[in-house]
Amino acid sequence: MKNYSTQMEAAKNGIITSEMEVVAEKENMNAEKIRELVALGRVAIPANINHKSLSPEGIGEGLKTKINVNLGVSGDCANYEKEFEKVKMSIEFGAEAIMDLSNYGKTNTFRKQLIDYSPAMIGTVPMYDAIGYLEKDLLEIKAEDFLRVIEAHAAEGVDFMTIHAGLNKRSIESFKRSKRLTNIVSRGGSLIFAWMEMTGNENPFYEHYDELLDILYKYDVTISLGDALRPGSINDSTDAGQISELIEIGHLTKRAWDKNVQVLVEGPGHMALNEIAANMQLQKRLCHGAPFYVLGPIVTDIAPGYDHITSAIGGAVAAANGADFLCYVTPAEHLRLPDVNDVKEGIIASKIAAHAADIAKGIPNARDIDNKMSDARRRIDWEEMFSYAIDKKKAREYFESTPPADKHSCSMCGKMCAMRTTNKILNGEKVEFSN
Known part of the structure; x- marks a missing residue:
C-alpha cells in the first residue's frame, strides 16, 4: 500500500519512487541522490497521479536543463487541430514540458486530449482559463471560484501550474513606487492585479494559499510560483517590484515544502546580459535552492521577429549560471500567436541554449x-x-x-x-x- 501522496513526501520518508528511478536512469545518476534532492526541494519531478502517459523528468540541481513549449488557442486563433500539430512537433524534438495556455472557450477537451497523449509533463495557468471556464467577468469571480478551476485542472492530470501567489499587497506597493517603463507584462499577473485593485481584496492565491496547497497535494501537482512582476523590458529588470515579489515567493516556497508540495520558481523576463548571472544566484539564495524556470531572459528589446535568438542568448547564460528550466520563445513573440514553423524555431533555439549550458555546467556526458x-x-x-x-x-x-x-x-x-x-x-x- 502506498504510504505517500507526493514525490516530495516519499523522498522525505526515504522512499525511492518509480518516477525517481526513471529520472535517475535518464540523468545517469544514482536514484538515492535523486531522492535526496527531491526531499530538499532542489529537484522537482512534476508527475500528477492522473497523468498516465507521462515519462517523468527531473528539473533542478545537477540535472540536464529542460525546456518548455507554450501553446494553446486564443480568441483570434481558435484552431485546436493546429495546436495539436504543435504538440506532436514538441514531442518529436524532445521538449520535456508543454504548457497549455489556451484562454478562449471551453479548453478542457483539448487539455484532456493533451494529457492522454503526451509523455511530456503538462503545465497550465488556471488564471487564464478561469474567465472562460466560469463564464464570469473578472470582477464577479470569487476566491473560491479560482480554487475550483485549480481543482478541475488538477483532477484532469496537469503536472504543474503557474500560480501568481507572490503578487500580494506588499509587492504591489513596491511595483507602484518603481514607476516602471513597461508596468506588468505577465498576462496572469495583470489579471490578478486588476482583480485586486477593482475589489480591494488581497490576492486570493496568497490569502488562500494553504487551501490551494491542499488541492495540489491531493493530486501531486507541482506549484510553479509565477513572477507576475517579471520585467517586460531591460529597463525594468532587477527593480524593487521584481525583487520584492521574489522575496515573497521565497517564503511561499518553504510553506509549500512544509506541505510536501513540490515547487518551481519562475523568473525573468527581459534582462540585460550583464545582470543575468547575479539574478540566478539571487533567486537560488532567496528561494532556498528551488528549481528556477526562466522565460528567456530576452537580452534586448529591439528584435521582434527574432526573439527566439535574443531568448536563446539569455537562456544559455541563465542556465549556465544555475537556471534549471527554460521556457522557449518563438520568432512570433510580441507579434502574434506562433504557427507551427515558429514553434519549431523556438524549440530548436531553446534546445541549443539548454545543451550549451549543460556543457558549461559540466553535466556528466553532456558533451559526448x-x-x-x-x-x-x-x-x-x-x-x-x-x-x-x-x-x-x-x-x-x-x-x-x-x-x-x-x-x-x-x-x-x-x-x-x-x-x-x-x-x-x-x-x-x-x-x-x-x-
Missing part, C-alpha cells in the same frame, strides 16, 4: 554527442553527422540543396576542404585538385 559529431566531421561522414544534429531534416536539406561534386566535401570549400586536406596528408597521400 558533440565529440561524436566532431569525429564524424573529421571523417566527413555525412550520414553520421545528420544523425547527431538537433534538426536532422534541416541539416540534410541544406547539404543536399547544393550537392558537392565530391561527396567527401561540401559546396562551401569543395576540394579545398580543410578536413579533406589534412586527412590526406596524415594518411600519407598527396593533395591534388585536378582529380
Whole structure:
C-alpha cells in the first residue's frame, strides 16, 4: 500500500519512487541522490497521479536543463487541430514540458486530449482559463471560484501550474513606487492585479494559499510560483517590484515544502546580459535552492521577429549560471500567436541554449554527442553527422540543396576542404585538385 501522496513526501520518508528511478536512469545518476534532492526541494519531478502517459523528468540541481513549449488557442486563433500539430512537433524534438495556455472557450477537451497523449509533463495557468471556464467577468469571480478551476485542472492530470501567489499587497506597493517603463507584462499577473485593485481584496492565491496547497497535494501537482512582476523590458529588470515579489515567493516556497508540495520558481523576463548571472544566484539564495524556470531572459528589446535568438542568448547564460528550466520563445513573440514553423524555431533555439549550458555546467556526458559529431566531421561522414544534429531534416536539406561534386566535401570549400586536406596528408597521400 502506498504510504505517500507526493514525490516530495516519499523522498522525505526515504522512499525511492518509480518516477525517481526513471529520472535517475535518464540523468545517469544514482536514484538515492535523486531522492535526496527531491526531499530538499532542489529537484522537482512534476508527475500528477492522473497523468498516465507521462515519462517523468527531473528539473533542478545537477540535472540536464529542460525546456518548455507554450501553446494553446486564443480568441483570434481558435484552431485546436493546429495546436495539436504543435504538440506532436514538441514531442518529436524532445521538449520535456508543454504548457497549455489556451484562454478562449471551453479548453478542457483539448487539455484532456493533451494529457492522454503526451509523455511530456503538462503545465497550465488556471488564471487564464478561469474567465472562460466560469463564464464570469473578472470582477464577479470569487476566491473560491479560482480554487475550483485549480481543482478541475488538477483532477484532469496537469503536472504543474503557474500560480501568481507572490503578487500580494506588499509587492504591489513596491511595483507602484518603481514607476516602471513597461508596468506588468505577465498576462496572469495583470489579471490578478486588476482583480485586486477593482475589489480591494488581497490576492486570493496568497490569502488562500494553504487551501490551494491542499488541492495540489491531493493530486501531486507541482506549484510553479509565477513572477507576475517579471520585467517586460531591460529597463525594468532587477527593480524593487521584481525583487520584492521574489522575496515573497521565497517564503511561499518553504510553506509549500512544509506541505510536501513540490515547487518551481519562475523568473525573468527581459534582462540585460550583464545582470543575468547575479539574478540566478539571487533567486537560488532567496528561494532556498528551488528549481528556477526562466522565460528567456530576452537580452534586448529591439528584435521582434527574432526573439527566439535574443531568448536563446539569455537562456544559455541563465542556465549556465544555475537556471534549471527554460521556457522557449518563438520568432512570433510580441507579434502574434506562433504557427507551427515558429514553434519549431523556438524549440530548436531553446534546445541549443539548454545543451550549451549543460556543457558549461559540466553535466556528466553532456558533451559526448558533440565529440561524436566532431569525429564524424573529421571523417566527413555525412550520414553520421545528420544523425547527431538537433534538426536532422534541416541539416540534410541544406547539404543536399547544393550537392558537392565530391561527396567527401561540401559546396562551401569543395576540394579545398580543410578536413579533406589534412586527412590526406596524415594518411600519407598527396593533395591534388585536378582529380
